Amino acid sequence: MHVPEESVARINEHGKIPDPQTSHIGPDENIGKEGQERRRVFESCEVPFVRHKEEVDAVIQKVHKGDFVCDIETFSHEPEVVSSAQLEDLDRVDLACVAYTQVQVPEPDTCCDKQKTLVRERESKLSKRNGCRLLPRGVCDFFSRNKHGDSTKTGKKITINIFTTRKNLITPHTMLIVPSNSSYTYQNLLDLNNVERSTDSPLSVIGHIDINAYFAQYEQIRLGLTPQDPVVCLQWNSLIAVSYAAREYGISRMDSLQTARLKCPDVVVAHTAVFKKGEDVWKYVDYLPEPVDHKVSLEPYRRESRKMMRFFKGFCDSVEKASVDECFLDLGRMVHRKMMELFPSLREIPENPRDTMLPPIPDKLPPELEETHGVFIPVENDAVIVSDWDDIAMMIGSLLGYELRRKLKKEMGYTTSFGVGRVKTVAKLASDFKKPNEQTTVFNRAIDNFFDNFSLTDFWSMGGKIGRQILETLQADPGSREIRYIRDNFSLADLTRELRDPQLAERLYRMVRGEMRQPIKQRTDVKSMGSHKNFRGNSVSKPEDILDWFKVFIVDLVLRLQELDDENDAKRRPTKLTLYMRNRASVTCSRQCTFPIIRDLDEIRRKCHELSLKLLKELEENWDAQRHGPMFPSTHGGLALSGFQELSGYSRIDEMIKSGPRREQEEPPRAVTGDNYICLQCGRELPASERTEHEDYHYAKMLDSTLNKQSYGERLLHGREKRGSSGDAGRPSKRTNVVDVQLVDFLQSQALGLWNKGKHKEDGEDHAAEEDKSICKVNGVRDKWSEEGDQESPQPVGRLGNTHTLLSNSQWVGLGNNDKDTWSPGGGEEEDVQTREENHGVSHTLVWIHAKLALVQNLGSDGCENDQTHGHTDTTANQSESSSEPVNNKQRADRGGKVDNTKNNRGLERVGQTHRLENGGTVVEEIVVTRQLLQRLQDHTNKQSVENLWLTSEQLAPRRRAGLALDLNGVQNDGGLVLDKFGVNFHLVDLGNRPLGVLEPVFLDQVSWRLRHERHTKDHQQGPCKTQSQWNSPLSRVVVVVVCTVGRAVTKEDTKSDHKLVAGNESTSNLLWRGLRDEHRTQHRNGTDGQTRNDSADEKLHPRSNRGDLDDNTNNVNNHRQHDTDFSTFRVCKPTKSQTTESTTDVEDGDH
């Protein structure tokens, strides 16, 4: 590369803004050894470092013409030209935007640092005083950033920094109350309380919430890092999400990994989870996966997103999922309720509400409204004026937004941005206005003003061709407050005439006035589900090559269906499959087909397989190679499921037939003949009385087939054995008949032992007290808000009854063999079931559940090679038989693993497959036959005066993989709630068996978990534990233990009579789970010690260990379920900034 001496852009080794005094890069002969080395690095990283001034100018022009609204005339892009006076000017000049380039000047001694400092000062001043929209600054290897701040590759690359400031964003110090005659009627207010009409009311309040840097933040939480760690989410070689800490270094979306590392060597890089070709699970891997044999899985983010949606739905009655990290909330009802509460006089509704105007607002706002949160857009003269009820409504919306964000932060750890406005478009722009961890409220009278900060193309749906066309047609000058221009100069008729599209014209007309009212679509389930992949080079050069990818796609899709099944009572089934293909010429073709509703997911998998081949064949046959070029080599392939229909049981079968696919394609209908019914699954005709049980049989079979696959450990082990012969790598091997009794016993003993507080002296009342405080705090806030707070969001509820007794019996009974493929009423459990029936006189149905439990075991961080052992349980063996035969270390070793005793000097047996991570930790995963655990638990429960232990699968709210529903009729807590659900927690303990935290499959709060762990380690003079890797210190080895809690599901009684229990919406269920955990903690604290322990098993694993208590940990939440016990990350480098401990970040942080 030719390097002219002048015009050199500089980057130092750390990718930060260069120091011209010390780094100069010129032609090879001039730059010396160091320079040459630096150049080598730069070149290998594709970061250009030499630019001519002309090129810089060209860039400026492009930036100018592009998405950025820049007034480059104001000052030169030459940094040294910018004087402080000019910068001062910016304020006065009212620039819509400022762009400047961080381009090096010829003279090596030019001080761009000075300029940098000036700008930084200015920037921070502006951002403090104004609602400044800052784009990430830093070195960027592409031309420019688009409006989202993403790096956009448009041709040549250049080092460029851009920031924008926007005018009219002054946050006022005062809010003026200027009551005037109201423009709104009582009816307008009443409409707010009607979910059908609220969005059309002039008093409407819409919220939009956006998770900051979502994927990156997810990874940050998953990895136990803090918001200060520069975490990025990597997909192949490019970043798809960048945390705000990483943005500080100028890292942006679409940067390459190399660029990111240049900009910040300490960047924490988490690659997305991946499927390895041939395997049937996604996981996070500890290497950099390659596209050639991996497929990305974004399911962790979707799953978390669904969980958040449930959270939002628990908060607000009308929620629209807008994307994986965004949703709209119609706050109408909540606002209405709050208004009634704060302004009781409004409760008196006049006779004719449509014609009666509301009274003027009071002179003085109630105290609750006096404290505001975040930015309020001023109406004029930098003042926020509250003059009518719509402003009050908006203020309440803002308060609600703050409340929601605070709760979400507490429950799930996420920081968010929130926008409040009267319509969706305004709310969306508002939430994007200040980020991260901020919120913006736009009063109706401030909308016009607010829009001045945006371009037309900032509106949703206007970001593409259409937006540009409109601007062109209307001859609006981009960057010249074109929204105002359109609003002021075009009537609806004008727009209709100019745009020649009445629909578009009306949309635009309303949009620029903030009057585009759209309903909140209350759907939160997906309508389609796709699995796609781009193929590089010739990796898919003939039809056969894609077949392996089809397998991956289908596994992906079916797993996702399974997830949805687990999470929802309503089972949705796809009826359409679409195949997408793209060739070298970028021609995409698709082909779709319809298939019948199939209940069994394994059956769906087979069907998709068959159909995908059919579709491929058809696509090939119909491919017009003349027009589109050859179909192969292919550059892209994908499969998508759509046409979802609900499997909602018998009552709706007729509906299903009516609205479903064509009759001849359907599964045989489930006909009810007299007292019999015909099973849809197997076609058998059975007595109606056996229907539910029979359903469960199929349900269990389905679970078995989908859940009880090879474990991660198994795959690793098999992979090791067969290294080199990848023949059937993808197929789960037949389960081996090894029951890991020791593990089960161990888990059991832990479950029992750990509950027992008081055995452990070091952790104790202090933590418990703190825990209590935090709970109180939550309750306090909720109460402050409203009496129905409990229903609105998942919060701890009243105390539960005798749940602790569930854990106090070690006489667990093994289960018989349920893996029969034949059906008989009662199945293998006939005797048990009958016994229970006799005992309690309540009919019940057995649920067969197999589940995966993950065991994580960290065995040191000294970097020594960790040996691998492996074990798994057999789900088919007679449990009582095999459970008497512990699998010892030797046997484990004989099965292909070794036991590293040197690492076990604390007596911790190494169980399962270990897997060495870069940071020295190890991960073990085991399959445990949950059923075995559950059976014992249940058996015991039965003895504890629980009338009916069994819950039908219909009643099982199957949100979790590891779980069994318990129908605990008659067990009531103080609040009269029935407990009937069972779950599994993963408890982390150190080698001394002291509790470190809880990893529960669902509802885990990583933040509090981490904090607690920090506290723990601090107690032990280890200093704060900030990152996952620190879990791996020899002093805080971690074991996952299983304990049991009981939660809520709808019982038969609930469904029949109007039970006290609120019928199972998600939030309630969530809430009860929380409550239950609290209960455990309480009972635990009270020193319950009725447990019998399996001491021998315990001793094997933890000789001399202290039994810790879980006191500290029971309120923790974590939801990353599937393979999340694999904490591995592609960690490029430890963050050096991470000395700071995580502060208890609150949403307040960004508000001032």
Add this chain to the structure above:
DNA sequence: AGTTGCCAA
């Protein structure tokens, strides 16, 4: 109903 293109995160 199937297919494509656009828009978005």
Add this chain to the structure above:
DNA sequence: GGTTGGCAACT
């Protein structure tokens, strides 16, 4: 850049 998802317009 890649991997998703919704939807409207067209066939």
